[in-house]
Amino acid sequence: MERSTFKRRQLLAGFASATAMGFLAGRFADRAGKPRESNLFETPFTFSDESRTGLFEDESFFFHDWHSHPESASRLMQVHDELSDFKDMKFRKIAVRSSPFQGAAEWIEALSVVHDRKYLERVSEKIDQRDYLTQSRWSPYGGPHARDATYKAAVGTFELASKVANGELANGFALIRPPGHHAGRAFSGGYCFTNSVAYAAKRLVAKNRKPVLILDLDVHHGNGTEDIFYSSPEVTYVSVHQDDWPYTGGIERTGEGAGSGLNFNLPMPLGLTGRSWHEAVEKFVVPIVEKTRPAQILVSMGYDTHWRDPQGSMLLSVDEQMSLVASVQRVAERVCEGKVVFVLEGGYERRATALGVLNTLNRLVADKKAIIKDPLGPAPLGDAQEMAKLEREFAKRLDSARKVHGL
Numbered sequence: 001m002e003r004s005t006f007k008r009r010q011l012l013a014g015f016a017s018a019t020a021m022g023f024l025a026g027r028f029a030d031r032a033g034k035p036r037e038s039n040l041f042e043t044p045f046t047f048s049d050e051s052r053t054g055l056f057e058d059e060s061f062f063f064h065d066w067h068s069h070p071e072s073a074s075r076l077m078q079v080h081d082e083l084s085d086f087k088d089m090k091f092r093k094i095a096v097r098s099s100p101f102q103g104a105a106e107w108i109e110a111l112s113v114v115h116d117r118k119y120l121e122r123v124s125e126k127i128d129q130r131d132y133l134t135q136s137r138w139s140p141y142g143g144p145h146a147r148d149a150t151y152k153a154a155v156g157t158f159e160l161a162s163k164v165a166n167g168e169l170a171n172g173f174a175l176i177r178p179p180g181h182h183a184g185r186a187f188s189g190g191y192c193f194t195n196s197v198a199y200a201a202k203r204l205v206a207k208n209r210k211p212v213l214i215l216d217l218d219v220h221h222g223n224g225t226e227d228i229f230y231s232s233p234e235v236t237y238v239s240v241h242q243d244d245w246p247y248t249g250g251i252e253r254t255g256e257g258a259g260s261g262l263n264f265n266l267p268m269p270l271g272l273t274g275r276s277w278h279e280a281v282e283k284f285v286v287p288i289v290e291k292t293r294p295a296q297i298l299v300s301m302g303y304d305t306h307w308r309d310p311q312g313s314m315l316l317s318v319d320e321q322m323s324l325v326a327s328v329q330r331v332a333e334r335v336c337e338g339k340v341v342f343v344l345e346g347g348y349e350r351r352a353t354a355l356g357v358l359n360t361l362n363r364l365v366a367d368k369k370a371i372i373k374d375p376l377g378p379a380p381l382g383d384a385q386e387m388a389k390l391e392r393e394f395a396k397r398l399d400s401a402r403k404v405h406g407l
């Protein structure tokens with residue numbers, strides 16, 4: 001792309017971000033406060049109907065913003081900023097119109113697929129105001145674009161996944177925000193208040209009557225997704241995460257009722273590198289996928305496993321994150337015709353997240369020919385004895401998680 005066009009787009013994206021700071025908010029909303037389509041958002045991605053990889057993004061994910069919040073639109077702007085280093089990627093565009101949901105009632109109706117109505121009614125009272133939704137320090141926030149963004153994140157993820165399910169697309173990435181995996185049936189948390197990956201999985205199952213597996217590779221346990229599907233026989237939940245906040249995700253949590261045996265957790269000691277994460281995927285996740293044989297895999301993908309991430313305590317490099325992506329692709333090829341959709345969850349170190357997203361996109365498009373670009377490199381080496389101790393503890397947990405599930 002010509003540099004001037006690119007720069008102009010960046011300027012517009014920055015301009016869009018400023019709206020959520022308040023002074024331009026009116027330009028993106030009509031008098032009733034409803035967001036409207038604007039001409040200010042231009043994506044630097046290249047789209048082609050020939051591409052077999054779907055990409056879903058939307059202007060609302062850029063306009064819903066709180067400049068100083070860790071979960072702000074700059075997470076996605078950085079992806080656009082770094083894109084010029086990744087050439088020749090073409091995607092099929094997935095777009096969702098905002099028109100059907102403009103009222104609170106429609107928003108509640110749509111998201112009640114996975115959330116309790118009373119919970120949604122409570123959230124709905126606050127969602128249009130630019131304020132924290134709860135008292136928690138991990139609270140998500142509302143604003144004039146929050147309703148639009150949360151609705152589109154859920155519906156767009158489903159539409160993308162649906163096109164992969166029916167073979168129209170080979171795979172895809174839902175580049176959405178706010179994240180969703182900490183939002184349960186009736187609770188919010190961890191910057192999440194509506195659960196997009198759960199919404200997509202639930203609707204996929206309703207539409208196709210085929211089992212779906214959600215693999216959660218965010219550094220945090222997806223307590224919301226686990227909550228929603230804990231007794232579901234149709235959606236398997238698998239999570240590898242650091243054994244820390246939100247203090248859920250124990251090995252013994254295996255599901256209940258009709259969902260018994262279909263909830264898989266592997267809590268990891270803090271401070272591990274990609275070597276252990278790769279082993280966790282190969283020896284825990286892969287056997288689960290082979291055993292449960294889903295028709296499709298949705299990956300709740302967090303890039304907060306990166307060693308530079310301020311909200312994670314793991315030591316993965318971008319290169320190591322990509323080895324996890326490759327393992328997931330390989331098992332998906334064997335089990336479900338490669339039908340994988342990545343859905344963005346966390347990732348708070350801007351550059352690491354952008355590089356993680358772009359390398360994942362490159363792998364989806366180019367497969368094994370993709371060259372990994374990791375200018376940030378590996379984590380600085382720590383104490384070898386301490387690492388050996390952590391790895392022994394990890395081996396114990398891996399062993400016990402495998403035993404609990406008979407893998």
Ligand SMILES: [Zn+2]
Nearest residue numbers: 218220302346
């Ligand atoms: Zn996270």
